[in-house]
Amino acid sequence: MAQSSFQEISASDFFYRNRDIAGFTNPSRAIFAAIRELVENSLDAAESLKIPPDIYIRLSTQSKDKKDEQVFKLRVEDNGCGIQPRFIPSAFGQVLYGSKYKLKQMRGTFGLGGKMAVLYGQIMTHKPATIMSSTGQAKIYAFKLMIDIQRNRPIIMDRRVLVNKEKWRGTIVEFYIEGDYLRAMPKILEYFKQTAMVNPYSNLTFVDPKGRLYKFSRVTTEMPDPPKETLPHPYGVDVELFQRLIYVTKEKNLLEFLKNHFHRIGNITAQKFLEFSKLSPTKKPKKLSHEEIVTIVQNMKKFKEFRPPDASCLSPLGQDLLEAGIMKELNPEYIVVNQRKPSTYAGHPFIIEMGMAYGGEIPRKNSFQIYRFANKIPLLYDEASDVSYKVINSINWRRYKVSPDLPIAIVVHICSTKVPYKTVGKEFISDRPEVRREVANSLREISRKIHHFMSKREHVNRERKRISVFAKYLPRIAEFSTNLAEKEKQPDIKKLIASVRKYGEEE
Amino acid sequence: MAKKSNSTDKNKEIIGSLKRLGTQIYDQLENGVFPTINMPSRSIDNINYDPNLRQYVLGEKTVTRSSRNIRHLKPFTQLAWAALFSNELTFHKKTSTLRDVYYSAQAYNMTFKNQQESNNIITDLETAIGHSREEFHIFPEERSAVFGDLTIEYTVPGYEGKTMNLSAHPDGVLIGPALTSSKFAKTSADKIIAIEKGGLFTRFIEENVHKKHNSILVLTSGQAPRQTRFFLRRLSDELKIPLFIFTDGDPWGMHIAMVIISGSANAAHLRNLNTPDAKWSGVWASDIVKYKLPSDPLDDVDIKRLHELQKDPRYQEDPLWQKEIKTFLKIKRKAELEAYARYGLTYIVDEYLPTKLK
Numbered sequence: 001m002a003q004s005s006f007q008e009i010s011a012s013d014f015f016y017r018n019r020d021i022a023g024f025t026n027p028s029r030a031i032f033a034a035i036r037e038l039v040e041n042s043l044d045a046a047e048s049l050k051i052p053p054d055i056y057i058r059l060s061t062q063s064k065d066k067k068d069e070q071v072f073k074l075r076v077e078d079n080g081c082g083i084q085p086r087f088i089p090s091a092f093g094q095v096l097y098g099s100k101y102k103l104k105q106m107r108g109t110f111g112l113g114g115k116m117a118v119l120y121g122q123i124m125t126h127k128p129a130t131i132m133s134s135t136g137q138a139k140i141y142a143f144k145l146m147i148d149i150q151r152n153r154p155i156i157m158d159r160r161v162l163v164n165k166e167k168w169r170g171t172i173v174e175f176y177i178e179g180d181y182l183r184a185m186p187k188i189l190e191y192f193k194q195t196a197m198v199n200p201y202s203n204l205t206f207v208d209p210k211g212r213l214y215k216f217s218r219v220t221t222e223m224p225d226p227p228k229e230t231l232p233h234p235y236g237v238d239v240e241l242f243q244r245l246i247y248v249t250k251e252k253n254l255l256e257f258l259k260n261h262f263h264r265i266g267n268i269t270a271q272k273f274l275e276f277s278k279l280s281p282t283k284k285p286k287k288l289s290h291e292e293i294v295t296i297v298q299n300m301k302k303f304k305e306f307r308p309p310d311a312s313c314l315s316p317l318g319q320d321l322l323e324a325g326i327m328k329e330l331n332p333e334y335i336v337v338n339q340r341k342p343s344t345y346a347g348h349p350f351i352i353e354m355g356m357a358y359g360g361e362i363p364r365k366n367s368f369q370i371y372r373f374a375n376k377i378p379l380l381y382d383e384a385s386d387v388s389y390k391v392i393n394s395i396n397w398r399r400y401k402v403s404p405d406l407p408i409a410i411v412v413h414i415c416s417t418k419v420p421y422k423t424v425g426k427e428f429i430s431d432r433p434e435v436r437r438e439v440a441n442s443l444r445e446i447s448r449k450i451h452h453f454m455s456k457r458e459h460v461n462r463e464r465k466r467i468s469v470f471a472k473y474l475p476r477i478a479e480f481s482t483n484l485a486e487k488e489k490q491p492d493i494k495k496l497i498a499s500v501r502k503y504g505e506e507e
Numbered sequence: 508m509a510k511k512s513n514s515t516d517k518n519k520e521i522i523g524s525l526k527r528l529g530t531q532i533y534d535q536l537e538n539g540v541f542p543t544i545n546m547p548s549r550s551i552d553n554i555n556y557d558p559n560l561r562q563y564v565l566g567e568k569t570v571t572r573s574s575r576n577i578r579h580l581k582p583f584t585q586l587a588w589a590a591l592f593s594n595e596l597t598f599h600k601k602t603s604t605l606r607d608v609y610y611s612a613q614a615y616n617m618t619f620k621n622q623q624e625s626n627n628i629i630t631d632l633e634t635a636i637g638h639s640r641e642e643f644h645i646f647p648e649e650r651s652a653v654f655g656d657l658t659i660e661y662t663v664p665g666y667e668g669k670t671m672n673l674s675a676h677p678d679g680v681l682i683g684p685a686l687t688s689s690k691f692a693k694t695s696a697d698k699i700i701a702i703e704k705g706g707l708f709t710r711f712i713e714e715n716v717h718k719k720h721n722s723i724l725v726l727t728s729g730q731a732p733r734q735t736r737f738f739l740r741r742l743s744d745e746l747k748i749p750l751f752i753f754t755d756g757d758p759w760g761m762h763i764a765m766v767i768i769s770g771s772a773n774a775a776h777l778r779n780l781n782t783p784d785a786k787w788s789g790v791w792a793s794d795i796v797k798y799k800l801p802s803d804p805l806d807d808v809d810i811k812r813l814h815e816l817q818k819d820p821r822y823q824e825d826p827l828w829q830k831e832i833k834t835f836l837k838i839k840r841k842a843e844l845e846a847y848a849r850y851g852l853t854y855i856v857d858e859y860l861p862t863k864l865k
Contacts, residue, residue, distance in 0.1 A: 469577055473584040476617070477574060478536055480587040484529025484594055491536035 010152035012094070015116060016123060023425065024120045031072065031179030032187050034117035035059070038076040038173055040107040040377055041114050043199060045080020045171060047315075052221045053202040054079045059181065061209040071125055072181060072209060074117075075174040082135035082169050085161075092118055092131050092173070093145045093154020105227040105314045105415050107377050114173065119147055121177040128157045129175035136169030181209050187380060192216055193329055194371055194378035198317060198413060200325035219328045222321060230313035230417070231263040234273075234300040236347025242297050246285050254288075255281035264307045276303055309349040311342035314415045316351045317376065322413065326355050330409055333359030334457075336449040340442050345434040350416035352438040355409075356446045358453065362407040368392060369409040374419040374429065381427035388412040390431060391439045400447045401454035408450075412439060463501075470500045515662065517688075518597050521643050524636040525594040532587060541575035544586065546635040547776060554775045556820035561783035562770035563821075565634075572631070585628045586635070588617045593632065593643035600664045602644045602684040605629060634776040641687065641734050651735040652679035654712050655696055655723030657746075659689040677712060679726060687738050691745055694723070698864060699742050701725045701785075703754040703763055707844050707855075714856040720864060723748075730763050736780045739767060743782045750782050751864055756790030756800070757841035758812040761831065769821040787827070788863040792834035795842045798859070801849055802840035809841060 009017070019025075023033035039055060046053035056077040061070055083091055092114055118129045134140040144158035181188075185208070192204055196216035201223050204216040232241060251257040258270040265273070274281050277299045279292070288296070300306075317325070319337045326335050337355040344350065362369055372379040372386055383389055392410060397403055414420075414429060422430035429435060474493045482490045528544070535542035547553065547565040557564040574583045592611060596603055603611065609625040612618060619625040629640050640646075657673045663685045670692055673680050680686060700722045702708045708726040711717070717724055723742060727735055743750045752767055754760030770781035795802050805813075813832050822828040835841070847855035 466577055469580055473580045474574065476584045477532060477542065477587050480584070480591045481529045481532035481536065481542070484526060484587070484591045485533040486526065486529075487533055491533060493536055495539055496536070496541060 010150055012115075012119060012147055012149045012152040016119060016149050019116070019120060024116065027178060027180040028183035028187075030120055031059075031074075031177060031181055031184045032191065034074060034120065034177050034179075035076070035188060036191055036377070037114055037117050038074070039195065039204070042076060042078030042080055042171070043195075043202065043376070044107050045078055045082070046202075047223065047226055049081045050223050050226055051079060051081075052218055052223060053199070054205075055202065056205045056207075058207040059209050060207075061181075070181070070209075071176055071178050073174065074121075074177055075172065077170065077172045079170040082171055083131075083133045084135060085133075085139075085141040088131055088133055088141060088143050089145055089154035089156055091115075092129060092143075093147045093156075094152055105375050105417055107375050115147070117177070118145070118173075118175055119149070121175040122146055123149075124178040125176040127176040129173065131171070131173055133171040134164050134169055136164075136167055138164055140164045140168065189214065190380060191378055194373070194380070195376075197325040197329040197371065197411070198322070198373045198376045198378070200321055200328050216329075220321065220324050224315045224318055224321060227315040228312045230309070231261060233263040233309040233344075233347040233349075234265065234303070234306050235309075235344070236418070237262070237297060237300055239294055239297050242293055246288065246293075249285055252284060253282045254279060254285055257285040263309050269305060269307070272305055273299070273303055308344050309342075309347065311349050311351060313417050314342065314349055314351050316353050316415045317413060319353070322353055322355050322411070326357050326409070326411055330357050330362050331360040332357035332362055332409070334450075334453050336446045336453070338442050338445040340438050343434060343438050345420060345432050348416055348418040348420075350414055350420075350435065350438070352435070352442045353413040353415070354439070354442040354446055355411040356450050357409045357411070358450065359407050362409045364405065364407045367404045369407075371409060371411045372429070373411070373413040374421075374426075375415050376413070379427050379429075381425070383428070385422065386428035387431040387436050388429065388439050388443075391436060391443055395443065395447065397447075400451040401458065402447070402450060410443075412442075414439075467497070467500055470497050517642065518600070521597050521636075521638055522594060524638060525590050525597070525643070528590050528636060529587075529594075541573060542583070543571050543573040543575075544583070544635055545569050545571050546631065549630070549634060549776060551772075554772050558820075558824070560778075561768075561821075561824065562778075562781045563772045563775035565775050582628060582631070585612070585617060585619065585625075586631050588612065588615055589625075589628050589632045590636075593640075593645065596644040600644070602646055604646055604648060605640075606648075608645060630776075637776070639733065639737070639774075639777045639780065641684070641737060644684070646684050646734060647732050649681050649683045649732075649734075650728045651682045651732055652708070652726045652728075653682055653686070653723060653738070654679035654708070654726075655717040656694055657691060657696060657723050657742075658693040659686065660692045661685055661689050663688060673723070674717065679708065679712065679724070682725075682732075682735050682738050684734075687734055687741070691742070694746055696721050696723045696746070697748050698722045699725060699739065699746075699748060699750040700864075701727055701731070701739060701750060701752045701767060702844075703727055703729060703760060704844060707753070710852070711856065714853060716856055716860065719856070720860060722864075727763065727767070731767055733774065733780055736767055736770075736782070739785070740779050740782045743785065750785035751788040752785055753788055753844060753863075754790070755841070755843045756792060756795055756802075756846075757805070758809055758816055758832075758835065760790070761787065761828075762812075762816065765816075765819075765821055765828075769824070789859075790842055790844060790846070791827075792831045792838060792840075795840055795846075796834070796838060798847070798850075800842040800846040802838075802842040802846065805835065805839045805841055810836070810839075 024030045035057060042055045043053050058075045060073045128144045128146045130144055132140055132142040140162040142160045143156060146155045146157060148155050192206055192214060196204055201218050201220050203218050206214040245261045249257055249261060251260055254274060255270050258265045277296055316339060319339050322337045323335050335355060335357045340352045342349050342351050370383060372388060420430050420432050420435055422428055474497055478490045478493050532542040548568040548570045553566040553568040554563050555566050572579050572583050574580055605626055608629060609619055609622050629645060633640055653673055655673055658670050661669045705726055708724060711724050716722060739750055752764040754763045764787035767782055768785045774780050813835055816822050817832050847859055
């Protein structure tokens, strides 16, 4: 019998072997994924302090050969909250370490965006990453890091402390990455444009390897309230999470345990639930048997009296900012936006925000221009699989005087503590009935308004056309009749033309 | 001698009508109202046959073209332009054709979608002022001719007072604006013979029909153009001589004669385009039988046409029509004028004509 060897692999080793899960599929995709992960970390870092983000991204080429795949230096600099020095090595040198396992709306969802980028850079170029960060205090900390992939540990190559004379706050990440910029470029630029659309309070500056500058400037300093951390809602809890909570809890009885570790469970609800589950309120959580835990988790899904999760853990853009963002990037003739009330799926709260824009810089194509966002990050791939695409294409647009060949853009933004992505690639939203319903309702609301606009526009156009017909022919009639009647002076027809205007000045 | 037609008086009258139309529009504009024009309706339900006038006339119904109505606005403007254009033509004694009108409009930065649209506007103008377009100098293409002992005196610019005898040219003289506007000075003819076909017209000239039968020969070239019908009416009226019409012996030939006699529904808004006392002299259906003419069977369309004509009010006037239609339907044959050639080239002139010109 042959001996098979089993070995435990570390988290970083796992992702090293399965890097396409995190979007690092090929050289062009990798360069795009690295930029977006770092930009999103930077946006989160600034937003957590409610500071309008200033992010500077520079991609510069190192090798001079003209091969498709080159080594680039990527530098991303932000004005975010900064990272305390003791966390820096782990934050960038240890996969699955991070601040993203508490429940609140955040951009990245793997908790490995930045690390994955550093990891990818390391395995392709074997060069350390440089991290500089300050929380705005007296010192700036600079690290040179690599990752010990097998052990999932940061290796600190160099550590320096600088005096922070100018009270700089933020983080600078710089590392080397192999990639194919020319092929990635369209996606990268589209990514910045769309990111700017849903983050209208941000300044994004990108310098590409050819030295070209792309600047996306903020149009407002208003920002949405940052999301609050929240406890897990009972509907969304599984056995593993429940056991972890029991492991960490300091509560001595079930009643207090339920009240203090779960969202939307107060004294009365906790009592009712324990009655429903036939458990004593005074029972010690750590004494629960495995079977009891499974029963409780099952009952949590059956019990009907939990109030739905509240949305304070969400940070939607809001109608004003969404409108400002669309206006800034598309400069349309008309915009309508809508924000739905919070809703939930499987215990996870979510909010749908939508916008529709007509004209301006929106191109005329054979289909609507759809912009999809989840937690303020653009989704650029697999549009046709997204629930919003299906909803948009199931509507009878003629009822709204709209057709896909018009220059119309539709913006869909879903925010949630757990965005219901369909696949690990996290590029499209799955077709869940709750989400579908909210998207459909939101779309109907904006469609009604766009219908109103289109009708009015049609009306104004018709009216303008009508008046122009009179303005064209009446003077000719005056001219011909004056000649025919052998008069000297043409009759004044201005009043007649003015009287044609049925509804007065419009627009 | 016949009463004189003074073409200059006519011009003054036309110019007066056009100026009145222009003044009417001008005054309405000056008074701050959208100008309107009233005219008799030319819709089918307003076209009636008048047994006294022996032609179609327009009834009481009128239509109003209003410049307030956006759908009327363009045609209204075109009508005003057409009036101005016609006024200039008439004033300068220049002539134009319908095709010309279509293109001339572009010089005034007016556009017509197509020839039909401009033709319709000219018909509107005829209706609005009650004169035919020939009177305001818009003529059709010329294709009919006249030959015989008639001396005319031109009135067109450059030819005023010049005379010509219409037997001067053996091919006949084209019936154009100069001829229709001329005065009739002198004739020895005592009848007019209208012929449908060019071949026979030439034969008649060669055979001296004009001398043998003291006649003026007119070639209609199929359905007579309005100008030719107007000319025939003038000849008949002013010279006070009868008109005989010779056509092929089939429903179509018969109708060519009928339009000369009783006019067409399309021209119901106009007068003097028909010659009510003219006579259809052949080829009759009964001639086919009587002269044993070589003939062809009637087609389905011929028979259908005969049934239509049978009900046409114009064909109720003279029992001759109904009788001949019945004969056609009975023998189911048709014959051309040339069919008389079976009896020799001169038979039609020497034998047939004398019996018919009574």
